[in-house]
Amino acid sequence: MTVAVPAQDASQHGQRRHDKYDRLVATAQSRPKLKVAVAHPCDAASLGAVFEAAGLGLIEPILVGPQAKITAAVKALGKDVSTMRIVDAPHSQAAAEAAVDLVRSGQAEALMKGSLHTDELMAAVVRREGGLRTARRISHCFVMDVPGHDTPLIITDAAVNIAPTLEDKVHIVQNAIDLARALGADPVRVAILSAMETVNPKVPSTIEAAALCKMADRGQITGGILDGPLALDNAVDLGAAKIKKIQSPVAGQANVLVVPDLEAGNMLAKSLTFLADADAAGIVLGARVPIILTSRADSTIARLASCAVASLVADAQRKQLAMPEV
Structure with a gap:
């Protein structure tokens, strides 16, 4: 499947094709959906990436953050969140910690940065107790x-x-x-x-x-x-x-x-x-799982490619775990 670049992205990139990213996305679509804990997705940019990736069958998101803020941001985008799981967390730090806990409990296979600072997410990942260090x-x-x-x-x-x-x-x-x-x-x-x-x-x-x-x-x-x-x-x-x-x-x-x-x-x-x-x-x-870092400045295809890359990494990790011990 070729991913169509929206008009605003195509104009920025001179109508060029993104063949390499298209291939990554297509390959990831042939793998199981990646269960992703999205930390504090409370703005249009982070939620837009989530809905785009979910719509292409790349990820199965769990939205972690203040439920009222998430619901309001989803409504502003004109999207339907009824099929997505929301884990309520009062603020960004709590959202990062809750997202990490979802990974530790086996409910998620990857993390995704929402509208919080990268340092907040990574602090939860690298914490000595309850983090995702290897x-x-x-x-x-x-x-x-x-x-x-x-x-x-x-x-x-x-x-x-x-x-x-x-x-x-x-x-x-x-x-x-x-x-x-x-x-x-x-x-x-x-x-x-x-x-x-x-x-x-x-x-x-x-x-x-x-x-x-x-x-x-x-x-x-x-x-x-x-x-x-x-x-x-x-x-x-x-x-x-x-x-x-x-x-x-x-x-x-x-x-x-x-x-x-x-x-x-x-x-x-x-x-x-x-x-x-x-x-x-x-x-x-x-870390124990791949972590998707997206930026508000990223193009649509770059955000989707980040999800596709994480999906392929997680799939490789699944296959390694499935290998019999020598």
Whole structure:
């Protein structure tokens, strides 16, 4: 199924197609509906995303927040909420905690950010008692639909880890690899980005890149092919890689870009969004369940793609749990 882009989104994007996101949505539609606890969906933007995703059969939402506010916002949208479950919570913090509790009790398989601040939702996720922590470091991935690029491009971490250590980056890379595999990437080619493609002791990110690649060689990171340090141009452009004479199975064809820190990742993702007409679907990984982060500035297709990505991640997790123990 192809997802039609509404007129306002089409005009913003020059009538371009979103083939990569359309494929993600279509694939997710073939999976079981994702049971999602939506934390504090009290405005048109967050509720609109919920109704769009539910209408396409991607999610089965549970709305968590002040019932009166949710009902009023739904009425203003002209939608019918009678078929959706509402869990009453007095304010945004309580809504975040209640949404996490729905996951812990097995009633939901994912979280979705409503009209509360990301920090409020994540505080409930990472709390020591009653949160959703795992042995993994929590990290964020943008799954970007970039015009002219053949496949979705994963950028990490541009939203959670401000200045990740080498140990943090092991988890960030592994989360991204697992995501790419859930989305059907094969092989997963991971470029560890820096400002250059040679190891320079004066540039710490180049040393960390080299260490990550050696850790992958020794099986400390699995499921993907790593190379780095690589500059952005020779990570995504074969011509640039050839000019630099880089012999690598990753250079020029990376589908995962690991940035040195949050500032670099945020600027890269926003540059692609605002200068290259890209869309960015956002997801947080490393917790017990995928966490859908949407923004009021997101296009319709980006919001739907975020739900589709979470659905595919959750489906991969279901299959892993279904595997017999060795």
